Amino acid sequence: MTNVLDFSYETRPVRVVFRPGAAVSATPGEAERLGLRRVLVVCGARGAQSARAVADALGPVCVGVHDRARMHVPVEVADVAVQAARAAGADGCVAVGGGSSVGLGKAIALRTGLPLIAVPSTYSGSEMTPVWGLTEHGVKRTGRDAKVLPRSVVYDPELTLSLPVPLSVTSGVNAIAHAVEALYAPDTSPLVALMAEEGVRALARALEAVAAEPTSLEARGRALYGAWLCGSCLGATIMGLHHQLCHVLGGTFGLPHAQTHTVVLPYVLAHNAPAAPEAAAAVARALDAADAPTALWELAGRLGAPRSLAELGLAEADLATAAAQTAGQAYANPRPVTADGVLSVLRAAYAGTPPTAR
Incomplete structure (x- = not known):
């Protein structure tokens, strides 16, 4: 159990507005509260309709809609967005959409220092983190900077009603992965552990409900609530x-992005569980199951999500390269990371077989 006498926890200054219809009804007020007068709205092609509704609600405060967000935030895409924000004389940014849109908004904030408002339409949880990511020459770099943490997050379950069930499921499991890793992070704390277990529980149950009734506003709202906690x-x-x-x-x-998280999570947890038994037990409790990795794998299967890297198009010949590249980077993990260990995880995830502790 986490030693309650030996931990640190830093709260982040994020304001959250959570209610149906908030994307249109609350976003203008959040911009005004931050003193913004010239806001650039960023989004991807899929979420452009919702973004334009937010832009219309902002009225003359909106100086443009930039709809070129792309997965994994390629550097060249970020460069164009930063230029667009500067050309428009923007004093703030509103990101409407999923993780790609929020990621592009973060890239703008990172380079310009402009305040960011996030209006998420998926369950990625990225809007609650100071983590940014950029992809250049086939390598994704990530970092942390307080500048990229949104000043306000507007959660509107109505925005997620049009999210197809397969994307809802993988987006939600992506968020669950945030909570799972937080449970065994070296800087975890009792408060994080509480949020993580509740986040996994809320999201798993909500995803089952969303799959059964995609138009349920209550189920969509519970999923967003879980994503907020996991993020x-x-x-x-x-x-x-x-x-x-x-x-x-x-x-x-x-x-x-989200599909990869969904496939990989059970196998990494199975790999780490021997070195992080309390984290695995917390996930198992949240899922009302005996074994957490198996329960996550079964959840994906019940909800029709992909369960193998082969399904996602990865070539078997790329497994060794991916393992070597992953093991060559330094980061915290409860179990030592070796190329052989990562390769065993990747082979199991490639095949999609039930996860077992290694």
Whole structure:
């Protein structure tokens, strides 16, 4: 159990507005509260309709809609967005959409220092973290900077109603991964552990409900609530093997972000569980299961999510390269990271077989 007499926890200055319809009804007020007069709205092609509704609600405060967000935030895409913000004379940015849109907003904030408002339409949880990511020459770099943490986050369950069930599921499991890694992070704390277990519990149950009734506003709201908690966990702790491996698979091999997290998570947890039994037990409690990795694998299967890297298009010949690249980077993990160990995780994830402790 975490020693309650020996930990540190830093709260982050984020304001949250959570209610149906908030994207349109609350975002203008959040911009005004921050004193913003010239706001650039950023989004991706898929979420452009929602972003334009937010832009319309902002009225003359909105100086443009930049709809070029792309997965893994390629540096050249970030460069164009930064130029657009400067050309528009923007004094703030509103990111509307999923992790790619929020990631692009963070890239603008990182380079310009402009305050960011996030209006998430998926369950990625990125909006609650000071973590940024950029991909250049096939390598995804990540870092932490207080500048990229949104000043306000507007959670509107109505925005997620149009999110297809397969994307809802993988987006939600992506957020669950944040909580799982926070449970065994070296800088975890009792408060993080509480948020993580509740976040996993809320999201897993909500995803089952969303799959059964995609138009349920209550289920969508519960999923956003879980994503908020899981994202907050990631914002308060450092990442381990799971996130680093997914960054390599996404940045170097172009695998889709949320689907990759969904496939990899059970196998990394099975790998780390012997060195982090309390974290695995907390996840098992949250899932009302005996074995956490198996429960996560079964959850993905019940909800029709991909369960193998082969399904995502990774070539078997790339496994050794991915393992070497992952093991060659320094980061905290409860179990020592070796190329052989990572390769065993990747082979199991490639095949999609039930996860077992290694």
